[in-house]
Amino acid sequence: GGKAGAGSNSKAAWAAVREEAMGCTRCPLHQGATQTVFGEGPLDAPLMFIGEQPGDQEDQAGRPFVGPAGQLLDQALIEAGVDRARAYVTNAVKHFKFEARGKRRIHQTPDAGEVQACRWWLTQELDIVRPRLIVALGATAARAMLGKAVTISRTRGSSIALDNGAEGWVTVHPSYLLRIPDEAKKAEERARFVEDLRVIGERVK
Ligand code: URA
Numbered sequence: 420g421g422k423a424g425a426g427s428n429s430k431a432a433w434a435a436v437r438e439e440a441m442g443c444t445r446c447p448l449h450q451g452a453t454q455t456v457f458g459e460g461p462l463d464a465p466l467m468f469i470g471e472q473p474g475d476q477e478d479q480a481g482r483p484f485v486g487p488a489g490q491l492l493d494q495a496l497i498e499a500g501v502d503r504a505r506a507y508v509t510n511a512v513k514h515f516k517f518e519a520r521g522k523r524r525i526h527q528t529p530d531a532g533e534v535q536a537c538r539w540w541l542t543q544e545l546d547i548v549r550p551r552l553i554v555a556l557g558a559t560a561a562r563a564m565l566g567k568a569v570t571i572s573r574t575r576g577s578s579i580a581l582d583n584g585a586e587g588w589v590t591v592h593p594s595y596l597l598r599i600p601d602e603a604k605k606a607e608e609r610a611r612f613v614e615d616l617r618v619i620g621e622r623v624k
Contacts, residue, residue, distance in 0.1 A: 429462045429547050436543045440513060446536040448514035448529070453478045458509025458544050465623040466506040467550035468492070469541070469560040471592060475524050478515035483508050491593040492556075495609070499616035505623065507548050511563035512537045526594075534563050545583060552623050553585050557592025564589075576615065578622075586622065590615040 437457045443449055456473035459482060468484075476486030484492055496503050511534050517524040529537075541563055545553070555561040561569050564587055565579070571591060579587035591612055599605040 433462055433544075433547050436540070436547070440540050443513065443540070445539060446514075446533045448512065448516050448533060451517065451519075452514035454481050455513050456481055456483055456510065456515070457513060457540070458483060458507055460507030460548075461505065462507070462548055464505055464507040464548055465551045466501075466619070467545070467548060467553045468506055468508045468556060469553065469564055470508070470510045470556050471559040471594075472510050472512035472529055473515045474526060474594075475515065475517070478524075483510055487597055488593040491596060491609075495593070495613050495616055496620075498613045499620055501616055501620035507544070507550065509541065509544055511541060511560045513540055529559060531562070531568070534559060538563055538566075545585075549583075550585055552619065553581065553587050554619055555587065555589045557595060560592070561589045576618075588615070588619055590619075 440457050441455050443455055449455070452473075456477050460467075470484060470488070473483060474486045474488060477483055477489075483489070493503060496506075512529040515524070516527045516529050516533070518527050519525075553564055555564040558569070558571055561571065561574060564581070569589070571589060574589040575591075579589070581587045591608070593612070596605060596609050596612060599608055
């Protein structure tokens with residue numbers, strides 16, 4: 420409660436922070452990436468999703484969660500009955516980290532220093548949007564949300580009281596689901612992810 424909503428003040432603040440982030444050199448990842456991929460969504464969203472970092476397609480589009488992982492997330496949210504339009508989506512790290520292999524760009528996991536450097540931006544997004552509930556997708560996002568390394572299996576499925584007053588939740592990253600080779604296991608893990616989202620969605624109804 421007590422939230423004024425996304426008035427012109429927060430819109431101006433968000434636009435200013437985003438603009439500043441476009442020129443970010445706080446860590447070396449800006450050197451290889453195409454552009455900063457800032458978060459997006461309603462500034463009065465009750466729900467915020469934090470991913471790891473932009474992927475190949477996000478790096479090119481300049482928007483978060485538009486590639487395969489984003490499509491899985493969108494579909495899972497529909498199945499879970501969560502309105503995507505009520506969610507702000509962003510990433511722990513805002514530049515794509517990759518290793519060039521010929522023409523392909525292979526994703527690399529950001530390290531603790533890169534996550535820490537980029538919390539500068541995440542903190543400002545959190546201050547502007549002030550979501551009631553924050554969902555960390557995967558270990559990198561959980562590290563960014565909590566300020567320390569945690570394991571998904573131990574933190575998944577329960578509410579975490581965050582310092583900023585919001586409620587935190589941890590679940591798997593949709594890219595993890597895409598990488599599971601065994602179809603039965605994949606279906607099972609995907610169903611578990613949808614169930615996490617359903618529980619989360621109930622809490623912001
Ligand atoms: N994976 C992420 O963590 N974030 C994106 O924006 C896309 C894929």
